[in-house]
Amino acid sequence: MGKIKTDWKLPPLCLPVALLGANVSGRPNFFTIVWFNMIQDDPPLLVAGIGQTHYTRKGIKKNKTFSINIPSSQLAEIVDFCGLHSGLEVDKSSLFKVFYGELETAPMIDECVLNLECRLEYSKEFNSMELVVGEIVRIYCEERCLTKSKPDYLKMDPLLFFMPQGPYFRAGEFQAEAFKIGRRYQKRKQ
Amino acid sequence: MGKIKTDWKLPPLCLPVALLGANVSGRPNFFTIVWFNMIQDDPPLLVAGIGQTHYTRKGIKKNKTFSINIPSSQLAEIVDFCGLHSGLEVDKSSLFKVFYGELETAPMIDECVLNLECRLEYSKEFNSMELVVGEIVRIYCEERCLTKSKPDYLKMDPLLFFMPQGPYFRAGEFQAEAFKIGRRYQKRKQ
DSSP: OOEEEOOOSSOOEEEEOEEEEEEETTEEEEEEEOOEEEEEETTEEEEEEEETTOHHHHHHHHHSEEEEEEOBGGGHHHHHHHHHSOTTTSOOTTSSOEEOOTTSSOOEETTSSEEEEEEEEEEEEOSSEEEEEEEEEEEEEEGGGEETTEEOHHHHOBEEEEETTOOEEEEEEEEEOTTTHHHHHHHHHO | OOEEEOOOSSOOEEEEOEEEEEEETTEEEEEEEOOEEEEEETTEEEEEEEETTOHHHHHHHHHSEEEEEEOBGGGHHHHHHHHHSOTTTSOOTTSSOEEOOTTSSOOEETTSSEEEEEEEEEEEEOSSEEEEEEEEEEEEEEGGGEETTEEOHHHHOBEEEEETTOOEEEEEEEEEOTTTHHHHHHHHHO
8 A cells, every 4th residue: 555654653543532621729610632542451541642741640640530521523612712821820620510429539421422430549750641440330321322321422422532633533434343244254264 | 310330340432543562572563452542742742552562562661662654444444454463463564664763663554644753751550451652753644634834634544442442433423623612611601
């Protein structure tokens, strides 16, 4: 194929968008993040890369709790706003309807379709970022996003982001069933 | 909103799919992974969660190199195949046209639209998984996926996955420009 060796520092990746929440000085704050993912299933561990200068980082360290909130594509405007402004300059505590779960100090956003309540398990500093690992202690989901009691990605309609510069985009059409279509490849090979 | 407190262990997330590559005993092996993301921009660091029993892990540790290869949606079948079978049972070394870069031991897949050549920087074991951090030393991209010299997500057409059970799906329609639409929210507030 026509491959080029680039001089890019950052890879062009399609990623889900989240609002990471933590209480700072007793008030909920949220910032936009796309650098997060799972790393283990049992217990369920999630990792996030957070700038060392981030306002929210102080709250995560103090309470040892945080949340990951998944917005639908309809929330693009306010999500982008939360990414443009630090909690240092803007009070984001009243932007959303906030609820708390069993950890009591991880603020979660009612308007988001999915909320992951996390307990800080481990962290490590790199040059300019801190790698934060949290255990997911509870998952909350919008009931309208389920089909036969299972989450439905089209109903969730998550906001996705093409890093590093955008745009935001939506999840698209079904391509194939997972853990299944690969068997077709195998059969053809035999 | 109509939020339910679930008993799910794993969150339903929309994630990009990759094939992680490493040389094991001198032969390239690839396995399907969705648990990876960036954690730092300078130097560019990437994190991945890898099962401790994974065949490829041995190669990553030995050579201290690996690759992340982003397939287009057209490769769903072979990508699913690579996720269904361990390198322990199936020799995946001849499934793809493989090329190497400056690290010399990180096998990359020519058929993928994007290749990230990585040097192992750090790793840490959790219960059943290992968190692996790599520095991206070079990014290779299909020239046909560029528009005015910039990567175009619709041309890349990456394969996306709705964890934990699927399906695979494609990137969908444009929603909004990033680092811009949030200003509209701000203006309305003023």
